[in-house]
Amino acid sequence: MTHILAIDQGTTSTRAMVFDSAMDVVASEQKEFPQHFPNSGWVEHDPLDLWETTLATCRDALKSSGIEATQIAAIGITNQRETTIVWDKLTGAPIYNAIVWQDRRTADQCRGLRDAGHDEMITQRTGLLVDPYFSGTKLGWILDHIDGARTRAAKGELLFGTVDSFLIWKLTGGAVHATDATNAARTMLYDIRKGRWSKSICDLLDIPMQMLPEVKDCAADFGQSDAAIFGTPIPICGVAGDQQAATVGQACFEPGMMKSTYGTGCFALLNTGQTPVVSQNRLLTTIAYQLDGKPTYALEGSIFVAGAVVQWLRDGLQIIADSAETQALAAQADPHQNVVIVPAFVGLGAPYWNADCRGAAFGLTRSTGPAEMAKAALESVGYQTRDLLEAMSADWQVTGVQSTLRVDGGMSASDWAMQFLSDIIGAPVDRPKIRETTVLGAAWLAGMHVGLYPDQATFAAQWVCDTEFVPKMDEETRQTKYASWKKAVQATLSF
Numbered sequence: 008m009t010h011i012l013a014i015d016q017g018t019t020s021t022r023a024m025v026f027d028s029a030m031d032v033v034a035s036e037q038k039e040f041p042q043h044f045p046n047s048g049w050v051e052h053d054p055l056d057l058w059e060t061t062l063a064t065c066r067d068a069l070k071s072s073g074i075e076a077t078q079i080a081a082i083g084i085t086n087q088r089e090t091t092i093v094w095d096k097l098t099g100a101p102i103y104n105a106i107v108w109q110d111r112r113t114a115d116q117c118r119g120l121r122d123a124g125h126d127e128m129i130t131q132r133t134g135l136l137v138d139p140y141f142s143g144t145k146l147g148w149i150l151d152h153i154d155g156a157r158t159r160a161a162k163g164e165l166l167f168g169t170v171d172s173f174l175i176w177k178l179t180g181g182a183v184h185a186t187d188a189t190n191a192a193r194t195m196l197y198d199i200r201k202g203r204w205s206k207s208i209c210d211l212l213d214i215p216m217q218m219l220p221e222v223k224d225c226a227a228d229f230g231q232s233d234a235a236i237f238g239t240p241i242p243i244c245g246v247a248g249d250q251q252a253a254t255v256g257q258a259c260f261e262p263g264m265m266k267s268t269y270g271t272g273c274f275a276l277l278n279t280g281q282t283p284v285v286s287q288n289r290l291l292t293t294i295a296y297q298l299d300g301k302p303t304y305a306l307e308g309s310i311f312v313a314g315a316v317v318q319w320l321r322d323g324l325q326i327i328a329d330s331a332e333t334q335a336l337a338a339q340a341d342p343h344q345n346v347v348i349v350p351a352f353v354g355l356g357a358p359y360w361n362a363d364c365r366g367a368a369f370g371l372t373r374s375t376g377p378a379e380m381a382k383a384a385l386e387s388v389g390y391q392t393r394d395l396l397e398a399m400s401a402d403w404q405v406t407g408v409q410s411t412l413r414v415d416g417g418m419s420a421s422d423w424a425m426q427f428l429s430d431i432i433g434a435p436v437d438r439p440k441i442r443e444t445t446v447l448g449a450a451w452l453a454g455m456h457v458g459l460y461p462d463q464a465t466f467a468a469q470w471v472c473d474t475e476f477v478p479k480m481d482e483e484t485r486q487t488k489y490a491s492w493k494k495a496v497q498a499t500l501s502f
Contacts, residue, residue: 008078010027012079015446017271020039026450033072033073033074054092058173058177066237076239079237086169086248090106091145091149093153093156102156109272111354113139114363117139129211132198133192133194133199143208146196172186175243179231179233187223188225189225193293199294223246226245226298227244245455252446252452256444258467262279263277264277267415269313269415270416272315273313273388289398307357312351313416317330317384320381333385340378341374352366359500364502366499367495368383369495386488389430412435433482
């Protein structure tokens with residue numbers, strides 16, 4: 008058993024990768040699946056699309072790797088977080104579509120919880136803000152809107168899980184209903200200090216606790232895949248939500264280390280060690296990873312739209328045919344035009360947390376064209392990242408914090424975007440040699456648990472920087488441009 012099969016179930020596609028004993032990729036397969044938008048601000052997936060693309064990519068990756076399933080030592084899983092699924096305990100059939108993390112349908116309920124004064128208790132226990140982003144109110148919505156769901160849930164006939172739990176259930180043939188601490192920490196139902204589901208919050212949201220999965224370490228025994236799936240049972244030994252898996256894959260194991268992942272959204276995590284830091288700047292306190300029963304905490308800032316703003320240029324405005332075109336277009340933009348895009352298509356995340364505002368563009372002229380729009384789209388990601396880093400610095404004023412930001416995810420491949428990021432934050436940006444850090448993190452967790460991969464310290468020592476971007480922008484320009492962004496955000500919020 009010399010290989011690891013790692014599953015990366017994301018927001019727009021599912022990937023499976025096979026890693027060898029040296030943690031090198033020997034096969035990778037990816038499949039996209041449909042997005043569903045039944046109402047304004049609603050985002051859904053068919054849970055069976057998530058399962059079927061997982062199954063197909065795993066089988067394809069095994070086939071293209073040329074190895075047998077019997078050579079797979081373990082499976083690691085990383086997944087889009089907060090996305091909520093409810094399924095029948097006996098049949099495994101979902102009772103409704105998966106409500107995706109981007110979905111805003113429970114904004115009114117969250118506002119009601121805040122108005123009733125419940126937000127302080129929820130934040131103290133979970134480290135999260137009361138927001139439709141998280142799973143708790145999504146789960147409540149499904150129970151309230153599907154005929155008979157509450158009655159069935161109370162009888163123990165229905166199960167809830169984030170995507171990892173659903174995949175574990177399906178892979179094990181319904182034998183295991185479990186999640187890991189990082190995914191549990193994103194539900195708004197989990198007490199991150201006590202390490203257990205919060206009865207107080209479940210009672211408040213009328214969530215039957217028998218629906219909830221067992222919570223385990225990130226590296227643990229999550230059961231075995233059904234022998235019929237791959238021809239032999241394979242143990243599932245590593246699970247982490249995508250941003251936490253990226254934190255692990257970037258080897259951000261020391262307090263003060265930071266990483267930022269640029270996918271559909273952008274998520275920056277700052278390792279704060281064994282102490283959960285309470286944010287005064289509307290950041291999230293979360294679990295970075297949990298090993299040997301001991302959680303390591305992080306401050307997290309979540310940007311809802313990062314790579315999705317480039318998808319909007321392609322699919323919405325249709326001014327580009329391929330996402331890769333934005334880099335060349337941005338380089339051609341008129342430097343005298345100050346176009347600012349605030350991509351609040353599904354509201355603004357940290358540090359603003361406004362679910363109701365929507366996107367806006369400022370500074371348009373008659374000569375504004377695709378190049379200027381592409382530049383503004385890429386710059387918006389850098390501006391939003393600076394918002395997060397400034398909030399983190401204010402919350403965690405500890406000497407010795409590393410100023411270098413480690414980056415990964417699809418958009419990190421853009422040299423233009425990463426150079427602007429370094430320029431606007433005024434700090435080095437390191438892009439690793441292995442950019443698929445999310446799936447690498449899941450693979451390492453699984454491989455480390457079964458003894459195939461090295462311990463934390465050795466793994467961290469193997470991290471290699473491929474490209475370092477250093478600031479080239481002068482301080483006056485940096486502050487002037489950032490001031491324009493802040494004005495644009497305030498105008499968007501006021502609208």
